[in-house]
Amino acid sequence: MKLLRNTLLETFVTVVECGGFTDAQYALGITQSAISIRIRDLETALGYRxxxxxxxxxxxxxxxxxxYRKAGDILRSARDFDAELLELRGTTTGDLRIGTIDAVNTLAELNLAQVLKRFLDRPNEVQLEVVVASPTELTQKLITGDLHVAIAPFRNQVPELTYTELCQEEHRLYCGQDHPLFDLPDDQIDLDVISQHQICQRSYNILVSPVLQTAQPKATVANMEAMAMMIETGHFLGPLPVHFIKNWAHRDRLRELAPDKLNWNSTFYLATRPSLAQRRAVEILVQDIVKSCKRGQES
Amino acid sequence: MKLLRNTLLETFVTVVECGGFTDAQYALGITQSAISIRIRDLETALGYRxxxxxxxxxxxxxxxxxxYRKAGDILRSARDFDAELLELRGTTTGDLRIGTIDAVNTLAELNLAQVLKRFLDRPNEVQLEVVVASPTELTQKLITGDLHVAIAPFRNQVPELTYTELCQEEHRLYCGQDHPLFDLPDDQIDLDVISQHQICQRSYNILVSPVLQTAQPKATVANMEAMAMMIETGHFLGPLPVHFIKNWAHRDRLRELAPDKLNWNSTFYLATRPSLAQRRAVEILVQDIVKSCKRGQES
DNA sequence: TGTTCACATGAGGTATTTTTATGTAAATAA
DNA sequence: TTATTTACATAAAAATACCTCATGTGAACA
Known part of the structure; x- marks a missing residue:
């Protein structure tokens, strides 16, 4: 049910996303001629093609x-508006757009999948959407209203958002089985030895080089799987979250290096925009996440 | 012309503003029965009365x-959306919501009336709306998008907005003709004498008491005319802008006190939200204001 | 050169919305 | 109490908007 229905803009956006009228027919459930007319009407109203x-x-x-960009923005806020008004009725409804960084699904303390399951088990008409992006992008999307909540190790916290601490993520340094350090006995591995080798750097989060004082990293990745693959090449050392390794298919092809000396912790936060926290759906999900995290830490 | 037309919400808002269906007929240009049906439909959609x-x-x-509040918000941003898209056509159109503090019309350097005249003289389809409020309220309204530009002596500048310095406003201390100080010769008036008397305080802007070290002010006003009237009662001393006095009808009933010792300057700024500055209408107006101010200072 | 693809257009029918006319219930007046 | 007015609700008819179906057009491609 739509309060703020705008056929013309919705048609436009759908057509763009479908890449033409013909495909948009099925998405919109109307004939191609109707689309043609709607787009013509929109163009007439705007005064340009x-x-x-x-x-x-x-x-x-x-x-x-x-x-197109502006239409997407306004339609999104129109949907949020709808949801806000409909929730006054007592139901939980609307979109719920969640953002995370990648590889959160293996974070045992959080167990996002479990949280989402519980949320979906409740009676509601909420439509979930999950986006994976970097912390910087997530922050941006929260501010513009693209996202309702986001989970990530937010290092730069901005005043427009509220943050709730969730849990810690431990990173250690790894090498692949083809790497010269793979078969070296523990007592021959120290920071000096390690710093002789190339590091693969993640484009956000953990910064390894300052600790090891190595040169500029030769490789940078923006994704956890990519990092694991780079390490598996045997050409790079790189940091990975401990929880990630536990679930990595080829974990026996990776080796931890000096785990007692080299480990980094990053704190995961849940971020929301205060004004959006009013939404019942958002509220419930946030509570679920926080609760799940507390339980995760106790066990 | 409306891109994002929403009959139901517009009807609702108009009905509220008209205080009933009967008056809203004329505002909306439809019959009372149509309104009745629309409101019923809206209630059905929402699921509550x-x-x-x-x-x-x-x-x-x-x-x-x-x-009602949320509907007002979304309709306002819908109008802005319309304006943004229509301006891509090349015309200048849409709402333009301007905020100022009171008594800016006598600010000779700015001459807001002249600026508005010039703006309206240009060919455009812009609908002007002028709001008078305190700097704090103006800031709030700018952030929420209630206003596009505001002019005031912003003392607390927030990072969400951009500020352009416009001009200075000089305040001096005045008393009314029934006040004991009115007929006292200049040489008998010094800060000690003045500080014996009650001060009328403006609820924002110039703070007189710290300078004079008088007690808590007995009277507070939130408006320039109110201040002038309080001073005219003969019970209070109070600060007023020099430009304001020049145009005050009863200016001979007021007397400046120690103008060489007691005068305060406040800087006027023009504030906008960076994202809105893209609007052609806003852009033009801002340029007009800044230009007018520069001219005002030269002459 | 003919065919296909992707959209445009026009006629006709269906849905939606509005008006007209009238009804109802509460407040006010007689 | 009863009549009247006010402010809105409702039903049917009228007007308008919107969609589908059938067909047309022009560019790309075989």
Missing amino acids: ICERGRGGFRLTERGEIA | ICERGRGGFRLTERGEIA
Whole structure:
């Protein structure tokens, strides 16, 4: 049910996402002619062409590009508006857009999958959407309203958002089985030896180089699996979360290096925009997450 | 022309503002029955009653109150959205909501009336709205998008907004003709004498008491005319902008006190939200204001 | 050159919305 | 008490908007 329905804008956005009228038919549940008319009407209202279409392919015009972005924004806030008003009725409804960094599913203390399961088990009409991005992107998306909640090790906390501490994540340094250090006995491995080797750096979160005082890292990755793969090549050392290794298929092909000397902790936070915390759906999910984390730490 | 037209919400907001269906007919240009149906439809969609109506008078329910506020917000941002998309067409259009503190019209260096005149003289379809409020309220309204630009002596500047310095405003201390100090020769008036008397304090802006080290002020006003009237009672001394006095009808009934020792300057700023500065209408107005101020200072 | 693809257009029908006319209930007046 | 007015609700008819179906058009491609 839609309070703030706007057929023209919704059509436009769907058409862009489907890459043309023909496919959008099925997404919108109307015929291609209806779409054609709606887009024409929108263009008439705007006074300029928003997209080129036809046999040559579908393409947004320059202005159409801007219009598309703005339309997406306003439709998102319209959906939130709907949800807010409908929740006054007593039901839990609307979109719930959650963001995390990658590889959170193996964080035992949090157990996000379990939390989501519990949330979905409750009677509600909420539509979940999960986005994976870097902490910086998550922060941005929270502020613009793209996301309702996000979970990540937020190092730079901004005043617009509220943060709740969730749990710790321990990182250690690893090498692959083809790496020269793989077969070296423990007593021959110290920081000096380690610092002779190339490090693969994650583009956010743990910074290894300062501790080891190695040169600029030759490789940078923005994803945990990518990091694991780079390490598996045997060319790089790299930090990985302990919980991640436990679930990594080839964990026997990786070796921890000086775990007692080299380990880093990052704190995971749950972030929300205070104004959105009013939404019942958001409220419930946040409580679920926090509760799950407390339980995770006790056990 | 409306891109994001929402008949139900617009009807609701108008009905609330008109205080009932009957008056809203004329505002909306439809019959009372249509309004009745629209409100019923909105209530059906929401699942709860938003207002009590009938012979006993019109009244919002508790939830209706919340819905009304949220509806106002979303409609405002919908209008802004419209304006942004329509301006891509090349025309200058949309709402332009300006906020100031009171008594800016006599600020010779700024000459806001002249600026607005010039703006309206240009060919455009912009709808102006001017709001007068305190700096704190103006800041709030800018952040929420209630206002596009505001002019005031912003002492507490927040990072969400951008500020442009405009001009200075000089305040001096005055007394009314019935005040004991009114007829005292200049050489008998010094800070000690002055500090014996009651001060009328403005609820924001110039703080007189710290300088004079007088007791807590007995009277507080939130408006320049109110201040002038309090001073005219002969019971209070109070600060007023010099430019304001020049245009005050009863300026011969007021007397400046120790203008060489007691004068305060406040700096006027123009504040906008960076994201809104993109709007052509906002851009043009801001340029007009800044230009007018520069001219004002030269002459 | 003909065919196909992706959209545009027009006629006709269906849905939605509005108006007109009238009904109802509460407050006020007689 | 009863009549009247006020403010809104409702039903049916009228008007309008919207969609589908059938068909047209023009660019790309075989």
